[in-house]
Amino acid sequence: AQKITQTQPGMFVQEKEAVTLDCTYDTSDPSYGLFWYKQPSSGEMIFLIYQGSYDQQNATEGRYSLNFQKARKSANLVISASQLGDSAMYFCAMREDYGQNFVFGPGTRLSVLP
């Protein structure tokens, strides 16, 4: 069963605008972590943001914030003030504390338009 779903294969956003990348997940483990990674064309995976299942506040890191809706099993990434350098693949991932492994979604390709 698909544990991480990213329903947007591709997204376009105008430079300086905000964009939301969707991620839903499936787990029966009460303790888990959610992650977002950025993969530019060079192939490296860059860690962006982390949200723990017991965290009360939504995580924020600079221009990145995670809109965590636990009841809906949703962990959307919000990028504010998009920049041309934000053009990349974005992957949502989950780690169940009992499972120890990271499971990745299929990714969303974001293109920022000048």
Place this chain on the structure above:
Amino acid sequence: DGGITQSPKYLFRKEGQNVTLSCEQNLNHDAMYWYRQDPGQGLRLIYYSQIVNDFQKGDIAEGYSVSREKKESFPLTVTSAQKNPTAFYLCASSMNYEQYFGPGTRLTVT
């Protein structure tokens, strides 16, 4: 600087040959992972290791083998039994909740 190194960045092999991809980390992380990524796809777990001398199969272990003789090193061998070995291979390590990735090795088998 601490980090994960993978070498080489590009690797070319003839079909039927085994090839070993290296992964070294100096982050003192216990857990290490190997992922495969095909064009336009997400990451799929090949093998992972939580401690030295122990490793487990991931979702697509067939045709691959690993060893974990040292904490710093987790080499991956792509054997001739792997039907479609051409792909981008990423190594990662983790401590607590965060996972760090190496730069990847792009393997082409012809």
